[in-house]
Amino acid sequence: MNQATPTPESHLPLTPTVFHILLALADKERHGYGIIKEVEVRTNGRIHIMAGTLYGAIKRLLERGLIQETDDRPDPELDDERRRYYQLTDFGQRVLTAEVARLEEQLRQAHSKQLIPSNNSAQAAFTF
Amino acid sequence: MQRGVEVNQALLAVLSRCYQLLLYAYPSRFRHEYGVWMAQVFRDEVRRLLHEGNTAVLLHFLFQTVFDLAKTAFVEQIEALFNLKMTGGPMSYHDTVHTLSDNPQELEQLYHNALKAGQQKAFEQAIDDNYENAPNNMLLAGWFHRLHYAASQAKAFIIEWRWVIPLAILNGLLFWWLTDDEQYMIYFRGGPSAPQSFLPIIFLLGAPFTALFILIYFTRAGKKDWRLTAVTASLPLLTAAYAYFSYAQTGVRPFQEQYLTLTLFHLPLLAWTSVGVFFLIQHRDAHSRLRFLLKSIEVIVVGGIFAGVLFAFLGITIGLFDALNVEFSELLLRFLFGGGLGFVVIIAPAIIYNPMLPPAEQSFSLGFYKLISAVMQVLLPLTFLVLLIYIGFIPANFRAPFDNRDVLITYNVMLFAVVLLLVGATILRPADSAPERDRWLRRLIIGVTILTLIVSLYALSAIIFRTINDRLTPNRLTFIGWNVINIGLLVLLLLLQWRAQAGQWLEGLYRAFSLGTAVYAIWAAVIILALPWLFGVNQGEIEQLPVSVQKLIFTEPDPVLLKCLASPHIYLLDDGEKRWIADIATFNNRGYVWDDVNFIPCIDLRAVPDGTPIPADAGPPPQPE
Numbered sequence: 022m023n024q025a026t027p028t029p030e031s032h033l034p035l036t037p038t039v040f041h042i043l044l045a046l047a048d049k050e051r052h053g054y055g056i057i058k059e060v061e062v063r064t065n066g067r068i069h070i071m072a073g074t075l076y077g078a079i080k081r082l083l084e085r086g087l088i089q090e091t092d093d094r095p096d097p098e099l100d101d102e103r104r105r106y107y108q109l110t111d112f113g114q115r116v117l118t119a120e121v122a123r124l125e126e127q128l129r130q131a132h133s134k135q136l137i138p139s140n141n142s143a144q145a146a147f148t149f
Numbered sequence: 150m151q152r153g154v155e156v157n158q159a160l161l162a163v164l165s166r167c168y169q170l171l172l173y174a175y176p177s178r179f180r181h182e183y184g185v186w187m188a189q190v191f192r193d194e195v196r197r198l199l200h201e202g203n204t205a206v207l208l209h210f211l212f213q214t215v216f217d218l219a220k221t222a223f224v225e226q227i228e229a230l231f232n233l234k235m236t237g238g239p240m241s242y243h244d245t246v247h248t249l250s251d252n253p254q255e256l257e258q259l260y261h262n263a264l265k266a267g268q269q270k271a272f273e274q275a276i277d278d279n280y281e282n283a284p285n286n287m288l289l290a291g292w293f294h295r296l297h298y299a300a301s302q303a304k305a306f307i308i309e310w311r312w313v314i315p316l317a318i319l320n321g322l323l324f325w326w327l328t329d330d331e332q333y334m335i336y337f338r339g340g341p342s343a344p345q346s347f348l349p350i351i352f353l354l355g356a357p358f359t360a361l362f363i364l365i366y367f368t369r370a371g372k373k374d375w376r377l378t379a380v381t382a383s384l385p386l387l388t389a390a391y392a393y394f395s396y397a398q399t400g401v402r403p404f405q406e407q408y409l410t411l412t413l414f415h416l417p418l419l420a421w422t423s424v425g426v427f428f429l430i431q432h433r434d435a436h437s438r439l440r441f442l443l444k445s446i447e448v449i450v451v452g453g454i455f456a457g458v459l460f461a462f463l464g465i466t467i468g469l470f471d472a473l474n475v476e477f478s479e480l481l482l483r484f485l486f487g488g489g490l491g492f493v494v495i496i497a498p499a500i501i502y503n504p505m506l507p508p509a510e511q512s513f514s515l516g517f518y519k520l521i522s523a524v525m526q527v528l529l530p531l532t533f534l535v536l537l538i539y540i541g542f543i544p545a546n547f548r549a550p551f552d553n554r555d556v557l558i559t560y561n562v563m564l565f566a567v568v569l570l571l572v573g574a575t576i577l578r579p580a581d582s583a584p585e586r587d588r589w590l591r592r593l594i595i596g597v598t599i600l601t602l603i604v605s606l607y608a609l610s611a612i613i614f615r616t617i618n619d620r621l622t623p624n625r626l627t628f629i630g631w632n633v634i635n636i637g638l639l640v641l642l643l644l645l646q647w648r649a650q651a652g653q654w655l656e657g658l659y660r661a662f663s664l665g666t667a668v669y670a671i672w673a674a675v676i677i678l679a680l681p682w683l684f685g686v687n688q689g690e691i692e693q694l695p696v697s698v699q700k701l702i703f704t705e706p707d708p709v710l711l712k713c714l715a716s717p718h719i720y721l722l723d724d725g726e727k728r729w730i731a732d733i734a735t736f737n738n739r740g741y742v743w744d745d746v747n748f749i750p751c752i753d754l755r756a757v758p759d760g761t762p763i764p765a766d767a768g769p770p771p772q773p774e
Binding site: 052053054057069071072073074075076077079080104105 | 175179182183186187189190191193194213214217218220221222224225
């Protein structure tokens with residue numbers, strides 16, 4: 022049976038966890054703990070992904086072809102144990118880009134409704 | 150400083166071990182795939198937090214981890230249950246075997262994974278195909294011969310008679326010793342009457358001790374870990390001890406009797422579950438569970454045949470001697486019947502189950518299975534037909550199970566029989582079954598399931614109706630639970646069939662039955678452990694009542710109706726109070742019969758405090774004159 026090829030848009034919207042995992046893999050391959058730490062650093066410690074949530078998400082991302090395992094070891098000297106690394110696939114990259122575009126569009130709409138204070142008005146509020 | 154590092158390392162090791170144990174909450178496939186990486190992530194983070202030395206943050210992290218684990222394990226279990234794609238259908242190992250044809254270690258691992266997934270045949274097929282294409286590959290040649298020749302030698306059935314016989318004799322002697330009804334009896338406790346015996350204590354201890362001896366044998370013969378034996382064997386023994394010391398807590402004699410009777414039925418189930426845990430702890434997939442279930446059915450049938458033959462033989466022997474006026478003493482009779490039974494229940498599993506093989510590799514090719522399979526295939530359409538006709542008759546006699554508890558017992562027996570039939574018809578389906586025949590089998594299974602579901606819901610509503618109108622008893626609670634579990638199982642089965650794609654329908658059935666066996670075991674444990682505390686009575690309150698009423702409370706089954714000769718009024722004894730039944734219509738509507746009415750002196754009846762009349766708006770209750 023032929024199945025329609027999924028488009029990046031068919032995976033949207035991404036959950037916050039999935040978004041952060043894909044974002045963590047956007048610049049380089051990482052292992053599980055590396056993903057957790059990257060997300061934690063990037064969000065100033067506001068988001069800490071737990072192991073169960075991480076690997077549940079990784080399982081689904083692998084099944085959907087958004088990420089893949091890789092044999093590369095970016096930091097072999099830092100790894101004292103054997104680890105499994107993950108990287109974005111091309112399709113995963115397109116899904117992430119589509120999600121960012123979607124978020125940008127939402128942000129733009131929020132701006133148009135003046136829900137987000139511009140730099141000037143925010144400054145004025147402080148000054149006043 | 151050094152001391153602190155050592156403590157941290159020890160703590161890290163303990164926490165890591167705990168986390169690894171908690172990972173068993175996930176489905177086995179998920180755990181095998183990601184468990185090691187999750188444990189590593191956990192270890193990394195705990196190591197970092199221990200190094201920082203902030204206990205509060207560490208505790209917060211541990212709390213979050215447990216919460217996350219509970220949440221995600223639930224999600225994964227549900228997904229594993231419904232996502233048939235993960236394991237459904239026969240897999241093809243052709244390409245994987247081809248890729249690994251120069252990697253002995255990975256190929257061995259693939260074989261073990263195939264066994265766990267119940268895909269042994271597919272693996273063998275892939276080896277055959279690849280070996281045919283590459284006859285010079287030594288690794289494939291080795292595997293080909295291993296699977297076709299060497300493995301069949303290794304699988305030769307082993308019965309270690311030098312262990313089976315002594316253990317069976319030991320169990321037989323134990324049965325002989327504990328069937329002495331002069332010394333080892335269970336007595337009802339409490340109440341003003343003299344203690345009354347119920348059953349010999351062997352009925353409580355027989356199953357746990359049998360499980361102990363069976364486990365000792367399989368540990369020895371299968372070269373298993375003795376620690377696992379100690380844990381699994383002690384569970385039914387501890388449960389039996391718990392039941393013995395807590396049955397009096399259920400209070401009144403009818404409840405003690407109900408609890409002990411329920412325990413007698415549920416304890417063997419729990420004891421056999423412990424044997425199952427012993428075999429399945431390292432093979433937790435649905436396929437292995439079903440294979441164990443199938444072997445269990447064989448053990449029960451073969452054990453029953455042994456016992457039947459033994460008793461028939463002993464009966465004829467005793468008859469022969471009786472013809473010459475030679476009577477067997479009670480001691481000898483107990484030795485022959487009790488000891489003989491204790492002996493055969495050890496022999497049966499030992500000759501059925503190959504201790505050297507995991508459940509998925511047990512032999513299922515004997516004539517016995519073909520016979521049972523044929524019976525199941527015939528019974529399935531007959532059951533469908535009978536249920537269809539039966540449902541047609543329900544409207545004409547709709548109130549029967551609402552008024553008569555015997556009808557309800559019949560329904561429950563039917564429900565278990567149908568579930569057993571569905572299990573048998575599914576897992577004993579011929580491996581070479583034609584597609585057309587499979588289609589009909591599936592339709593029949595779905596048809597029987599839907600009809601059984603209708604009858605079961607009808608029966609459950611009748612039990613609940615009787616419970617609301619009267620009261621909750623240990624028996625009713627137990628059977629409501631069994632009904633709910635069986636109905637849940639049937640609904641799950643239908644749901645999985647609805648979602649299953651072509652070629653995957655059997656997998657859905659396997660999953661439903663596999664889950665069902667686990668829930669059965671849990672409910673059996675809940676029954677034994679919880680009932681004494683759910684139905685306890687206040688001994689102090691009962692002692693305030695007249696002795697004649699106390700005797701009734703401790704000896705008569707519910708409902709206890711009270712009346713005295715000089716008064717026309719009838720009262721229901723409920724929680725130490727007498728509740729006036731306003732008229733005969735109410736009496737009949739609640740399903741009471743005259744046999745439930747107990748006559749006591751009027752002075753005693755007056756001494757029982759008044760409760761709410763039945764119905765509640767019947768006005769002030771009259772006192773017996």
